[in-house]
Amino acid sequence: MLQRRLHERVPGGAHTYARGSDQYPEGMTPVLVRGQGAKVWDADGNCFVEYNMGLRSVTLGHAYRPVLDAVRAVLDDGLSFTRPTELELAAAEDFLGLVPGADMVKFCKNGSDSTSAAIRLARAATGRDLVAVCEQPFFSIHDWFVGALEMNAGVPMAVRELTVRFRYNDLESLREQFGAHEGRIACVILEAATATAEPAPGFLEGVRELCDRHGAVLIFDEMITGLRWSAGGAQALYGVRPDLSCWGKAIGNGFPISALAGRRELMELGGLRTDQPRVFLLSTTHGPESVSLAALRAVVRAYTEGDPIGTMEQRGRALAEGVNAAAGELGVNDHVAAIGRPSCLLFTTKDADGSPSQPFRTLFMQELLRHGVLGQNFVVSAAHTPDDIQRTLMATREAMTVYRKALEEGSVDRFLEGRPVAPTLRRYAAPRRIS
Incomplete structure (x- = not known):
């Protein structure tokens, strides 16, 4: 089997x-x-x-022909080089054309790298250590987020204590965290909306105002909302501009690509136009490989033409x-x-x-x-x-x-074959442990 x-x-x-x-x-x-x-x-x-x-x-469908054609068109020219390619510039310009709230972008391969780079950038920009994370299902495979899960074996307690939580559509819960940790919260990260929860009137605007008042960086996770809520993501749909936004999933229609986008003054902390200590933002061997960038450009075309x-x-x-x-x-x-x-x-x-x-x-x-x-x-x-x-x-x-x-x-016993499904990120393999 x-x-x-x-x-x-x-x-x-x-x-x-x-x-x-x-x-x-x-x-x-x-x-x-x-x-x-x-x-x-x-x-x-x-x-x-x-x-x-x-x-x-995959929003356009499996084996979507225009994306596959774009990928095939670059295969014969090689995929990975020691210097940037013209395709990197074209892909960056195409992507930023979709996102009204971003000036610069860096590509990588998975959403976790994007969100974790955003957290590091926010900490560097503010000189603070705490991260305020909305109580939503998932943001990263890295310690700053996994430490707050039930399935957190291997994450040091000192790291777990650097993440605080607030509730979606509950401005008071975020306000309380800023009050309890005055001057320590580097950033606030959340999905602006979810499948079953739209932002209450004034909620996102209130989060933006609290971040501005307390000097924290606002990060939107656009992994799901991006190209599913609108081509420009939740920030375009709801009209609230984050400082940084993290993208993935649909931008490649299944090809491995993600992105960190944001305001120039923040993003440049990881570049060469700064006198501040440089942030190790994103530096990946396969971030700029040609196949996924070509796929992204084809996806952008599909969204602008259809x-x-x-x-x-x-x-x-x-x-x-x-x-x-x-x-x-x-x-x-x-x-x-x-x-x-x-x-x-x-x-x-x-x-x-x-x-x-x-x-x-x-x-x-x-x-x-x-x-x-x-x-x-x-x-x-x-x-x-x-x-x-x-x-x-x-x-x-x-x-x-x-x-x-x-x-x-009153029971599934006579109809269900085998054990029920189990929570995804639980602490132990039971109740679906296998021998």
């Missing part, structure tokens, strides 16, 4: 925790071999309509309306629902008491998989067709029929 072999060679059986087998029903962890548009095929030849699309990194976000919102609305209508017809609408921004939909899975339930979530995913739908949510791409949506609605109806039976019995 391929999954078993993966566990023998790769810790956790996957290179990303969210892709792990413990995040899917046991015995139903397809190992994929290819994708096209919004469909993927596994090693056994099964075809699925896929959601979440590469952890939200309307991928409009398509995602249209498909997401159709999916949500269909799922919720079926849930109502089957009498499970208090338990299963498609919720959130149409371009970034989630599904709820509640037990008979109306409480969020991992066993019921696993049952729902199990039945979706049985009927050709792969996903931990309903996050669409612009490649999802009306036929894909209809196929998903048919699978959802079948899944909810089984779900209703489990609700009537």
Whole structure:
């Protein structure tokens, strides 16, 4: 079994925790071999309509032809050199043309490097050590963030104590942190919005004002909102300019590229136009390789010449309306629902008491998989067709029929095969430890 072999060679059986087998029903962890548009095929030849699309990194669809053509066009010219290329300048200019709140950009390979570079830059600029992090799921694989998680083995306590938390849409919780740590907070980092949480009126403006008043750097994590909320990210949509912003995922449509963008006076601290001690900002061998920069330029063209976000919102609305209508017809609408921004939909899975339930979530995913739908949510791409949506609605109806039976019995025991999925970043491998 391929999954078993993966566990023998790769810790956790996957290179990303969210892709792990413990995040899917046991015995139903397809190992994929290819994708096209919004469909993927596994090693056994099964075809699925896929959601979440590469952890939200693929907005234009798998194997999107214009991006692949742009990549192929640079392959014969070499990929990595000892000096910058003309392509680096063109990619930087294209990217900054999308982002009204940024003057300069540095490219790298993953979002964690981008956010961690932003933290280092903010600390250098302010001479402070504390980081105020919004209570949102994930910002980095590095110690400054991981130390605040339950899964924080290996992070020294001294590092953990440098991160403080505040709540989204709760200005008072941030104000309290500034008061409790007067003159010590270097920066505030948050996602301006999430799939299920829009900024309350005045919240982002209030965060901006608090940062200005206390001399802290404001950082927006645009990994998900960038090119999914708007081409210019949350900062363009909501009209609040951060000092620094961190990008990844959709900017390469699956190709490995991320970016740190921001105000010139901050970014130059990592350059050659400063008399201040220089910041080790980002310096990566593969940050400027040609393939991903070419992919980024093709993505920018797709967003300037077309309307991928409009398509995602249209498909997401159709999916949500269909799922919720079926849930109502089957009498499970208090338990299963498609919720959130149409371009970034989630599904709820509640037990008979109306409480969020991992066993019921696993049952729902199990039945979706049985009927050709792969996903931990309903996050669409612009490649999802009306036929894909209809196929998903048919699978959802079948899944909810089984779900209703489990609700009537008050338990998933007779219907769920194997153990439920487990929280991704938990402290111990149990309850999904494997032998």
